[in-house]
Amino acid sequence: MVGEGPSGSYNVVGSEHADRGVGRHRSDRGWAMAATLHDVARLAGVSIKTVSNVINDYPHIRPTTKERVEAAIAELGYTPNLTARSLRSGRTGSIALAVPDLALAYFAELAASVIAAAEASGLVVTIEQTGSGGRQRELDLLTSPRRKMSDGLIFSPLEMSQDDVAHLNVDYPLVLLGERIFEGPTDHLTMRNVEAARAATEYLIRSGRRRIAIVGAHEGELIGSAALRLQGYREALEAHGIPFDGRLIGPSIEWHRANGARSMREIIERGADFDAVFALNDTLAFGAMRALQEAGLRVPDDVAVMGFDDIDEAQYSIPSLTTVDPGRAWIARTAVSTVIERIEGLDAPPRLLLADFEIVQRESAPAVAR
Amino acid sequence: MVGEGPSGSYNVVGSEHADRGVGRHRSDRGWAMAATLHDVARLAGVSIKTVSNVINDYPHIRPTTKERVEAAIAELGYTPNLTARSLRSGRTGSIALAVPDLALAYFAELAASVIAAAEASGLVVTIEQTGSGGRQRELDLLTSPRRKMSDGLIFSPLEMSQDDVAHLNVDYPLVLLGERIFEGPTDHLTMRNVEAARAATEYLIRSGRRRIAIVGAHEGELIGSAALRLQGYREALEAHGIPFDGRLIGPSIEWHRANGARSMREIIERGADFDAVFALNDTLAFGAMRALQEAGLRVPDDVAVMGFDDIDEAQYSIPSLTTVDPGRAWIARTAVSTVIERIEGLDAPPRLLLADFEIVQRESAPAVAR
DNA sequence: ATGAAAGCGCTAACAG
């Protein structure tokens, strides 16, 4: 482990490059310390400022000097210390994304898009999962010292409520996603939940279904995706003169596949009569389809199924899933550009930005009546 | 938009808290600058070191002093500047995870587990997607200045090959995942691809299938998951005296659902005779099941289907998917603890760590013969 | 038990 290198100096941990003496120094622990601006300047025989100029493409540098510096950089394998640059500049070059759980397809796909969009702007993304930590976990996240390690936060809460609006008064750029809180002090991106759910329900009605079950309802809740989508559902029923029937409502706090299956089974076992299911998200819909199959009900012949989210999987399930595309890709792109605007100092009142939605017609719910 | 809050004060992005004079200073841009150790020290009437001592739970502090400092901290809403701490300590408190694409369920679930494990150790995770950037993109990632922004990297390459082993000689803690490169200079976590694929194939054979198609093969490739799993498949055939038949092999470089469906259709259209499919990952398997259904073939009655990965979805697909659990959860936990060991200076030869696998029996391939 | 001061690597203001 400790041995003689080519030039007689120490070599520790795994094989390392030769230590050129004039070049890099080393730490007391294993890793060779990275070269600094200083090292480069010394090797190139110029001042540290000149090196900095070369690195930052400062225009007026004598070509020969520039070459010498670049040679030194290459020789030492110098890369700038971004931590130091951050401390100096006040920018970290990273943004944080806080979501409930990356194992949920919706958030994984959102994260993938956010990371891609951020990278196009030269930013990296650190991801935090609030998981099952509940409201307190979400509040803590907003004030964690970690916030200082990124320039801004894109936050999709699942537990906070309108009462927590004051907690959004933070001193860093914050973009809020979702439908837990409105009229807050920050930019807010959300989808048209009520309108989209209403359109989805009307789509089912127009295709000839009248007894439409719901999977994934949050009973007694007034805010959040579940409540808003349920409201859209009720509006559609009302507009078409179809009475609301509580026996068709399958509650489920969590929105995993298992919950969709369980919620669907409850409705079936209850003996309710229905010819369609509106699952409040795609994952629930897959679970519901599973339960329908187990009960010997065919999709879409006996029961049409409508989802919400248009996750990747919806096009490949069997049958493929008719669902609502709530504009996730647009939300990801816009969240990044919005938080960047704030990072760059945009001083404007908080904005509410609404994504467009679209019904994506597939096999689980054909547009035409049976 | 800009309006009166409940207490009659403005709610504007960029609005600032009262400036207490003795307290925090402010920047020239909108945001109020955070309080520093210095501010706290001044307000508490102590030195900066004392404040630092309080924050870091240094044992010997007079209780009254401690109280005064804590009061000042609370008053100013002070939180330590982690960037400065990083520069000083050489640790960022974050690790990076590089995967091909978070929208792929396997990597999303891996990332979720890695983030959870890292958090348990007080670390945050920044995620980079190498996407379709190819080999060069992966090489660049290893030397990017961004590496300095995290203490270590967990890297799952998809394009690099054994020839690139020298590129893994980096001067920061690196843990390699996957099966593209072996015998490298870093710790390496991987799954037992050959053994697991062999076991999966034998499972199908024991259940009475003899004509087993493959979906997702990488033709002519010698390394990587595809090649290793195909090798396991061939070993199993050989062990049971079943001849290898190239007409049963469906190639597909990418492993999305669409590729699985396309690859499966090709095998079907080729007129090949088969009674089982071993898809080289679960996502391919779902696509393949879709194509089978379109072709009027029933799973598992006509064709048994075996996947690989045991992603969450495998338990809820219709039919649910018999697959190989390659130990992803263990890999995530172990990757984090391994990179932490290296960050903390562990000086040991590179280790190769192998996860255990398990065949998870579900509906798409029952254990008993028809 | 607390204070003074150096310095992590970088950028930028100011000189020359």
Add this chain to the structure above:
DNA sequence: CTGTTAGCGCTTTCAT
């Protein structure tokens, strides 16, 4: 065109 220097906010000897 290039060099000098003062911090960014923190931790950490070394004094006291």
